[in-house]
Amino acid sequence: xxxxxxxxxxxxxxxxxxxxxxxxxxxxxxxxxxxxxxxxxxxxxxxxxxxxxxxxxxxxxxxxxxxxxxxxxxxxxxxxxxxxxxxxxxxxxxxxxxxxxxxxxxxxxxxxxxxxxxxxxxxxxxxxxxxxxxxxxxxxxxxxxxxxxxxxxxxxxxxxxxxxxxxxxxxxxxxxxxxxxxxxxxxxxxxxxxxxxxxxxxxxxxxxxxxxxxxxxxxxxxxxxxxxxxxxxxxxxxxxxxxxxxxxxxxxxxxxxxxxxxxxxxxxxxxxxxxxxxxxxxxxxxxxxxxxxxxxxxxxxxxxxxxxxxxxxxxxxxxxxxxxxxxxxxxxxxxxxxxxxxxxxxxxxxxxxxxxxxxxxxxxxxxxxxxxxxxxxxxxxxxxxxxxxxxxxxxxxxxxxxxxxxxxxxxxxxxxxxxxxxxxxxxxxxxxxxxxxxxxxxxxxxxxxxxxxxxxxxxxxxxxxxxxxxxxxxxxxxxxxxxxxxxxxxxxxxxxxxxxxxxxxxxxxxxxxxxxxxxxxxxxxxxxxxxxxxxxxxxxxxxxxxxxxxxxxxxxxxxxxxxxxxxxxxxxxxxxxxxxxxxxxxxxxxxxxxx
Amino acid sequence: xxxxxxxxxxxxxxxxxxxxxxxxxxxxxxxxxxxxxxxxxxxxxxxxxxxxxxxxxxxxxxxxxxxxxxxxxxxxxxxxxxxxxxxxxxxxxxxxxxxxxxxxxxxxxxxxxxxxxxxxxxxxxxxxxxxxxxxxxxxxxxxxxxxxxxxxxxxxxxxxxxxxxxxxxxxxxxxxxxxxxxxxxxxxxxxxxxxxxxxxxxxxxxxxxxxxxxxxxxxxxxxxxxxxxxxxxxxxxxxxxxxxxxxxxxxxxxxxxxxxxxxxxxxxxxxxxxxxxxxxxxxxxxxxxxxxxxxxxxxxxxxxx
Numbered sequence: 001x002x003x004x005x006x007x008x009x010x011x012x013x014x015x016x017x018x019x020x021x022x023x024x025x026x027x028x029x030x031x032x033x034x035x036x037x038x039x040x041x042x043x044x045x046x047x048x049x050x051x052x053x054x055x056x057x058x059x060x061x062x063x064x065x066x067x068x069x070x071x072x073x074x075x076x077x078x079x080x081x082x083x084x085x086x087x088x089x090x091x092x093x094x095x096x097x098x099x100x101x102x103x104x105x106x107x108x109x110x111x112x113x114x115x116x117x118x119x120x121x122x123x124x125x126x127x128x129x130x131x132x133x134x135x136x137x138x139x140x141x142x143x144x145x146x147x148x149x150x151x152x153x154x155x156x157x158x159x160x161x162x163x164x165x166x167x168x169x170x171x172x173x174x175x176x177x178x179x180x181x182x183x184x185x186x187x188x189x190x191x192x193x194x195x196x197x198x199x200x201x202x203x204x205x206x207x208x209x210x211x212x213x214x215x216x217x218x219x220x221x222x223x224x225x226x227x228x229x230x231x232x233x234x235x236x237x238x239x240x241x242x243x244x245x246x247x248x249x250x251x252x253x254x255x256x257x258x259x260x261x262x263x264x265x266x267x268x269x270x271x272x273x274x275x276x277x278x279x280x281x282x283x284x285x286x287x288x289x290x291x292x293x294x295x296x297x298x299x300x301x302x303x304x305x306x307x308x309x310x311x312x313x314x315x316x317x318x319x320x321x322x323x324x325x326x327x328x329x330x331x332x333x334x335x336x337x338x339x340x341x342x343x344x345x346x347x348x349x350x351x352x353x354x355x356x357x358x359x360x361x362x363x364x365x366x367x368x369x370x371x372x373x374x375x376x377x378x379x380x381x382x383x384x385x386x387x388x389x390x391x392x393x394x395x396x397x398x399x400x401x402x403x404x405x406x407x408x409x410x411x412x413x414x415x416x417x418x419x420x421x422x423x424x425x426x427x428x429x430x431x432x433x434x435x436x437x438x439x440x441x442x443x444x445x446x447x448x449x450x451x452x453x454x455x456x457x458x459x460x461x462x463x464x465x466x467x468x469x470x471x472x473x474x475x476x477x478x479x480x481x482x483x484x485x486x487x488x489x490x491x492x493x494x495x496x497x498x499x500x501x502x503x504x505x506x507x508x509x510x511x512x513x514x515x516x517x518x519x520x521x522x523x524x525x526x527x528x529x530x531x532x533x534x535x536x537x538x539x540x541x542x543x544x545x546x547x548x549x550x551x552x553x554x555x556x557x558x559x560x561x562x563x564x565x566x567x568x569x570x571x572x573x574x575x576x577x578x579x580x581x582x583x584x585x586x587x588x589x590x591x592x593x594x595x
Numbered sequence: 596x597x598x599x600x601x602x603x604x605x606x607x608x609x610x611x612x613x614x615x616x617x618x619x620x621x622x623x624x625x626x627x628x629x630x631x632x633x634x635x636x637x638x639x640x641x642x643x644x645x646x647x648x649x650x651x652x653x654x655x656x657x658x659x660x661x662x663x664x665x666x667x668x669x670x671x672x673x674x675x676x677x678x679x680x681x682x683x684x685x686x687x688x689x690x691x692x693x694x695x696x697x698x699x700x701x702x703x704x705x706x707x708x709x710x711x712x713x714x715x716x717x718x719x720x721x722x723x724x725x726x727x728x729x730x731x732x733x734x735x736x737x738x739x740x741x742x743x744x745x746x747x748x749x750x751x752x753x754x755x756x757x758x759x760x761x762x763x764x765x766x767x768x769x770x771x772x773x774x775x776x777x778x779x780x781x782x783x784x785x786x787x788x789x790x791x792x793x794x795x796x797x798x799x800x801x802x803x804x805x806x807x808x809x810x811x812x813x814x815x816x817x818x819x820x821x822x823x824x825x826x827x828x829x830x831x832x833x834x835x836x837x838x839x840x841x842x843x844x845x846x847x848x849x850x851x852x853x854x855x856x857x858x859x860x861x862x863x864x865x866x867x868x869x870x871x872x873x874x875x876x877x878x879x880x881x882x883x884x885x886x887x888x889x890x891x892x893x894x895x896x897x898x899x900x
Contacts, residue, residue, distance in 0.1 A: 439752070461709075
């Protein structure tokens with residue numbers, strides 16, 4: 001499922017329907033192959049050159065960046081290896097005549113090269129205290145980043161100069177067993193890529209001062225590679241194949257997701273990170289019902305996660321809880337979801353009278369009321385500034401979920417059971433979202449989002465249906481909250497501030513409104529980035545905000561757009577219907593401009 | 596031409612003009628499914644003394660009319676005469692200041708959704724489709740009130756869900772064929788050509804299985820050919836057993852389409868009668884169509900008649 005709509009993350013600056021290149025760019029057209037090959041070659045050369053003129057104060061920059069050429073030219077790892085791979089791929093794609101859509105593929109690869117060069121170069125320059133760090137200083141030279149950047153720019157120029165071909169559509173059909181095998185291989189590769197991206201740079205903060213740069217650079221490389229695969233039409237084809245074996249794909253994907261602890265990400269730290277991502281992914285999917293489907297802007301949504309968490313904390317038997325009872329976790333989950341749902345319905349009830357901006361203010365106010373009440377330890381239920389600590393871990397049949405477990409010869413890290421639980425929970429939430437979206441109720445929500453008055457004229461009782469959206473969204477957040485309370489063992493009001501609501505909303509919009517992979521991807525990116533960018537602590541939110549603005553400017557439909565939105569915003573999408581006959585309105589004035 | 600004659604001739608022409616699909620078959624299937632008792636005489640929709648006052652403005656004053664089963668009524672009048680206001684009163688969007696509207700003798704509920712449920716469907720003067728949904732999804736939304744599918748069923752996708760979805764999909768397919776939009780069923784509504792958007796709106800309204808269909812300027816902005824296709828479509832709808840009220844500025848269209856025509860001027864019902872009666876009525880000619888050109892010219896030039 002995740003592979004179906006492949007995000008073309010590497011080409012944000014490209015207009016949606018590329019105009020034929022004009023002016024100076026067109027003059028390069030006869031020499032595109034030369035440009036592309038030169039770009040790839042420069043990227044490879046850049047990877048082999050030193051990147052930093054001296055050893056940075058924080059410690060040597062990763063991947064032996066002060067290495068001199070010919071000392072150990074083949075010892076390239078990390079971002080340098082990524083560059084070599086992307087550069088060689090650029091050269092091969094440019095020279096092999098059989099490759100279709102060369103321009104698009106090379107453009108994606110070129111953007112990947114640019115991303116790696118800029119990110120690492122900028123990081124070294126900033127840490128090194130000036131441009132000298134990446135050019136020449138103290139008798140040593142290090143032009144690696146600039147050479148690679150030039151290579152990337154040349155590749156992108158060469159790719160776009162001759163105009164972009166449409167993405168090819170492949171219609172290969174393999175025997176069923178071969179397609180099943182292919183899907184298993186693809187999903188396992190996906191798992192390995194996810195694990196590699198997640199763990200790249202290691203744990204942020206003091207342990208590894210360059211974690212953020214390494215992570216972002218890896219993200220750029222993977223984005224470039226995925227963009228190239230998308231441009232070649234292969235990703236689209238795999239998407240079609242997986243759609244053909246839908247149930248099978250879902251099962252394999254679930255199995256593959258459960259296998260993450262067996263990869264390099266199988267340590268306690270990464271299990272915790274993955275579990276947190278899962279909590280926010282489940283919450284974001286719930287929010288996606290309210291915002292993405294029903295079109296109701298909710299700025300206080302994280303409160304429902306908080307309500308679920310506090311309910312679970314109070315029913316956990318923790319010493320600080322007011323209700324001195326300990327219920328089994330499944331029961332706690334249900335109660336948390338129900339109580340969050342009730343609050344959802346209460347918050348949703350103004351939607352009968354309030355629309356648009358005013359509704360956003362109502363939900364914003366609710367979020368604030370919740371945080372302030374929790375801060376003031378309302379009814380002694382939230383612990384106020386002391387929070388509710390020491391929430392016991394979930395345990396089933398005497399096995400605590402917080403302990404490491406051993407299955408046969410395999411040692412699994414602590415927290416792996418929580419990871420399994422959250423994967424199942426997210427899968428269940430996805431199922432709820434997917435089923436509802438393709439039903440009478442889901443269509444009614446979308447109709448309300450599109451035109452509320454017309455929806456009413458079609459017999460949709462908008463009031464109850466909108467409240468239902470809030471109720472179901474809040475219940476899903478409540479479920480995630482119950483998990484969150486037990487996983488983190490501490491529930492404090494601080495985790496449910498306005499900023500968290502905004503981040504969740506950003507995750508939904510960034511990923512793509514109304515889609516499941518979008519919400520998961522958005523939540524992953526937005527909640528992994530802060531972990532990785534710890535060394536930027538002061539500028540973290542600033543960078544984050546700039547990134548959001550850029551993405552919204554260049555990819556308004558989100559990373560994994562809804563099939564409808566994709567059709568709206570991308571005229572050159574693969575399989576797009578042919579342009580409709582231009583029977584334009586004869587007298588548009590009479591139609592009042594439509595709606 | 597009388598209403599009976601029109602009814603006899605229209606069925607075939609509709610199938611020729613409206614679409615390439617076998618409309619005859621589709622029409623028969625739809626008519627069977629809609630299950631309306633086709634008869635004449637009993638008013639299906641009746642407005643009695645409807646007045647609508649907005650602040651100091653009287654948009655409608657004491658308007659009464661009756662719509663009989665299987666009838667097509669035209670509603671004409673100059674801009675601002677209160678035609679759309681009357682439509683809004685008939686669909687539960689406005690509660691009349693005084694007077695009553697009754698559907699099959701029952702007073703109309705004060706909620707558009709429940710009015711639709713009761714069997715009145717409408718289109719809008721400015722097309723109001725769900726632009727980011729496909730044509731077939733738009734029609735499926737119209738099936739909302741007739742689908743037996745609760746929230747739990749929506750969530751669990753059990754056998755009942757599949758049955759209701761299959762039924763709705765089948766009906767949607769037939770309706771799209773009926774209006775001639777089969778080839779656009781997976782196209783976003785916003786991308787449809789203008790005339791087809793109007794047709795899609797009609798298909799969406801028909802999906803609610805109405806006994807009364809209110810069309811607000813269905814041919815606005817259409818060329819002669821499209822207007823003719825719309826006329827045939829309305830005849831075909833009438834043959835399904837649906838009574839139709841049409842607002843339109845194009846009097847030629849109205850006079851060749853409708854069994855009866857109501858003329859609304861400044862919120863009041865000026866004339867009501869057959870197209871021939873209305874066309875010949877001097878008050879209508881003066882109030883709605885304006886004075887005849889030679890008369891105006893005569894007035895301007897001050898010469899005696």
